[in-house]
Amino acid sequence: GQQVMQIPQYQHVQEGEDFTTYCNSSTTLSNIQWYKQRPGGHPVFLIQLVKSGEVKKQKRLTFQFGEAKKNSSLHITATQTTDVGTYFCAGQMGGGSQGNLIFGKGTKLSVKP
Amino acid sequence: DAGITQSPRHKVTETGTPVTLRCHQTENHRYMYWYRQDPGHGLRLIHYSYGVKDTDKGEVSDGYSVSRSKTEDFLLTLESATSSQTSVYFCAIGDRGSTRYGYTFGSGTRLTVV
Numbered sequence: 408g409q410q411v412m413q414i415p416q417y418q419h420v421q422e423g424e425d426f427t428t429y430c431n432s433s434t435t436l437s438n439i440q441w442y443k444q445r446p447g448g449h450p451v452f453l454i455q456l457v458k459s460g461e462v463k464k465q466k467r468l469t470f471q472f473g474e475a476k477k478n479s480s481l482h483i484t485a486t487q488t489t490d491v492g493t494y495f496c497a498g499q500m501g502g503g504s505q506g507n508l509i510f511g512k513g514t515k516l517s518v519k520p
Numbered sequence: 521d522a523g524i525t526q527s528p529r530h531k532v533t534e535t536g537t538p539v540t541l542r543c544h545q546t547e548n549h550r551y552m553y554w555y556r557q558d559p560g561h562g563l564r565l566i567h568y569s570y571g572v573k574d575t576d577k578g579e580v581s582d583g584y585s586v587s588r589s590k591t592e593d594f595l596l597t598l599e600s601a602t603s604s605q606t607s608v609y610f611c612a613i614g615d616r617g618s619t620r621y622g623y624t625f626g627s628g629t630r631l632t633v634v
Contacts, residue, residue: 413562440622440623442622442623448627449610449626449627450610450623452623453622454622495562507565507568507578508623510564511562512561512562513562
């Protein structure tokens with residue numbers, strides 16, 4: 408079936424280091440969304456990317472959508488302990504009522520102070 | 521998020537018993553979803569609803585049924601619980617036509633089948 412692959416599965420960083428997680432789809436996406444889940448919590452929507460080559464920033468977070476709309480990345484600059492959690496990408500394969508979100512398996516980020 | 525609540529938050533049940541999880545929203549969203557989350561598998565869609573009495577299967581629907589008799593309530597039933605259904609279950613709401621704000625997830629139900 409349709410899949411969204413996300414790497415790495417885990418990432419351990421020292422506070423202040425940068426972090427990047429990548430998503431890849433075998434099929435063209437209509438849009439991609441990013442979510443953050445804190446330990447013991449629920450996924451929380453961060454952002455949606457729709458346009459080919461789109462780049463959006465939220466403070467230290469930079470989100471990119473590939474030119475072919477098949478891949479995306481989330482980059483965190485100078486990580487902080489508050490960044491700890493699992494980051495999920497979710498791709499929407501098509502519009503209309505059949506366009507369910509397909510979630511990647513997530514990247515679990517731990518930050519050592 | 522106050523607009524979506526799940527109950528119960530935790531449940532332990534025995535193999536073979538039926539279990540119903542409830543999702544309640546106050547946002548009047550047309551679409552509601554049930555996901556399960558397991559280590560190494562991320563979030564997988566079980567069933568979703570696109571209106572009252574309108575539901576469809578997701579990728580892992582076997583052993584589950586759903587009902588939506590009112591806009592605000594979406595019920596997930598495990599017809600005969602098995603140990604493989606031990607998981608964290610999340611309900612979500614979100615309009616498909618305009619996903620600018622993404623999906624809003626409930627706090628989850630941690631279900632243990634013994």
